[in-house]
Amino acid sequence: MTNGWESSAAAWIADQGETGDFSRRFVLDEPMLARVRGRGFANALDVGCGEGRFCRLLRDEGVATTGIDPTPSLLAAAQSRDPKGEYLEAGAEALPFPDDSFDLVVSYLTLIDIEDSTRGIQEMARVLRPGGALLIANLNSFNTAGGWMRSDGPVQGFRLDHYLQPRAEWVSWRGIHIRNWHRPFRDYMQPLLATGLLLRHFDEPEPHGDTATANRFRRAPYFHIMEWEKPAARATTGEPR
Template identity: 65%
Template sequence: MGSGEGRFCRILGAEGIAATGLEPTPTLRATARNRDPEGCYVDGRAEALPFADASFDLVISYLTLIDIDGIDQAIAEMARVLAPGGSLLIANLNGFSTAGEWRRQMDGSPYFRLDHYLEPRTEWVSWRGISIRNWHRPMQSYMQLLIGAGLRLAHFEEPRPSGGGKHAERFARVPYFHIMEWVKA
């Protein structure tokens, strides 16, 4: 889902795993194809996947769930294209990090302010000339949809960062992202 410029597909390919990248943004899809001419990059959106039922043994959503407006359709579609016994791997920004922001106390020391965690909302973020609307959703939104799609949670982790200096220190104070594996019965 949302393969972007294809980095993760190239990593999988280097490990001998044939990957199909789905990307709705023409510029990112073209970049992926230029960087990986032998790769398979498909135009499409997670809310209406252009694949047959049970097409994949493995579906990966790597930092994309926060970008999808129709999350209920997207999760249902991911479950639909997943073969029985297959795994859905998700790496997503943690709701704690998307519901808050770093601030400074009077003495200049940083603290993290969390507010309105249970209220889904969007905000625009920009980097490297790209602007995208990110969603904050509480964890229960994802969990209820994944369970409702008939998937079983097999693994959950909020990994502690390593390396990265001051950024790793901040991400160790507030969980930045999580990793989940869901299995289709």
């Protein structure tokens, strides 16, 4: 079974445009970029780069960025929009790079698409240099376990059910039909902790503005951002402990 991304690529590219959808433009972009600016990152890997939008934003911040994605049509769009950029076809579970290759690794709303997220997390940690940062934006696990309730009128509230049961679910909007994964927080946090990475930042960013869409994003948990640091290797003196 495919994950739907290749058949949905054209609709996704049209939906994102050049600047991204509401959640990217008004919720996630600024707090994600704030974790990058002024940090001196020389190079970055964008895991699941899609059509390359965040790669271009990182480049605008002065970070040389490589994008990987398993979807050929999305990579073709990324390369077309950024002819000098580096985009490679690869999945998160088998990154084609040596250990300790990147100062910054980014997973921007991609963990929910990765079938073996534990392996993907291990690979992201592996290619990160000591002292480097793994920056994650993900759909909140409460969000992926729930949905809005309606009763022939306005939205009544947000219902959460079967939270502890990991599962793949198909979601559809505006011509896009893809498979996402719901996992409880532990299924992300435990593999991240097991890599030895250190949690340095956590946030659940609010949307900008006072519109009906922004207020809906405030009513239920949508996203979270995490930054994890790979500890620098300890110097050895050769002296007995």
